[in-house]
Amino acid sequence: MKFFILGVTILVVAVPEGLPLAVTLGLAYSVKKMMRDNNLVRHLNACETMGNATTICSDKTGTLTTNRMTVVQSYICGETYNITPKFESLPRQVADLILYSISINCSYTSNLGNKTECALLGFILDLGKSYQVIRDEVPEESFHRVYTFNSARKSMSTVIL
Structure with a gap:
């Protein structure tokens, strides 16, 4: 029982410290995988959203778009x-x-x-x-x-x- 309590204590103390690092490593891994698919991601937090996408709309230069046109001039x-x-x-x-x-x-x-x-x-x-x-x-x-x-x-x- 003593070892179990010690294990839970280490887990409770270590998880908050290591969680940001684990998330950053996971997102960096996602960026690397997306680069292999010729999908450049500049911001790590965008990988979380893009990882769930099934369809990506882009213009002829490959820039992601909002699928909306506006009058700019x-x-x-x-x-x-x-x-x-x-x-x-x-x-x-x-x-x-x-x-x-x-x-x-x-x-x-x-x-x-x-x-x-x-x-x-x-x-x-x-x-x-x-x-x-x-x-x-x-x-x-x-x-x-x-x-x-x-x-x-x-x-x-x-x-x-």
């Missing part, structure tokens, strides 16, 4: 914006045209349309406006014809009555 009225401009700083007619065009020409069926549409709708929100207000003004029932995006035309059109 815009060209409006001959000026390039590297950040989203203020709605009020744009010419009124142009700002309204952008707001209406994006709000109406993106799918009404859900807020989870294709990635490009979601990025454009996010751009409207970044401008400080709501696309839902426009959609409430122009319901889908008022659409006469919708020409979906066509790579040959490189555009989408909606005819409203």
Whole structure:
């Protein structure tokens, strides 16, 4: 019984001291295994998450992505914006045209349309406006014809009555 108590005491004292080292060694081993699979991990704690992944999405350079597109640059009225401009700083007619065009020409069926549409709708929100207000003004029932995006035309059109 004395040896059992001594063993439990050593275990209780040693585990808190050695646990960080054991975790670090385990993560370092995971990084090494992932390197063999051509998967570079810069932060050790990312291995824990990546070890459970079954599908990894990456761009053409191999960088992991969040599978979301955003508008990072815009060209409006001959000026390039590297950040989203203020709605009020744009010419009124142009700002309204952008707001209406994006709000109406993106799918009404859900807020989870294709990635490009979601990025454009996010751009409207970044401008400080709501696309839902426009959609409430122009319901889908008022659409006469919708020409979906066509790579040959490189555009989408909606005819409203």
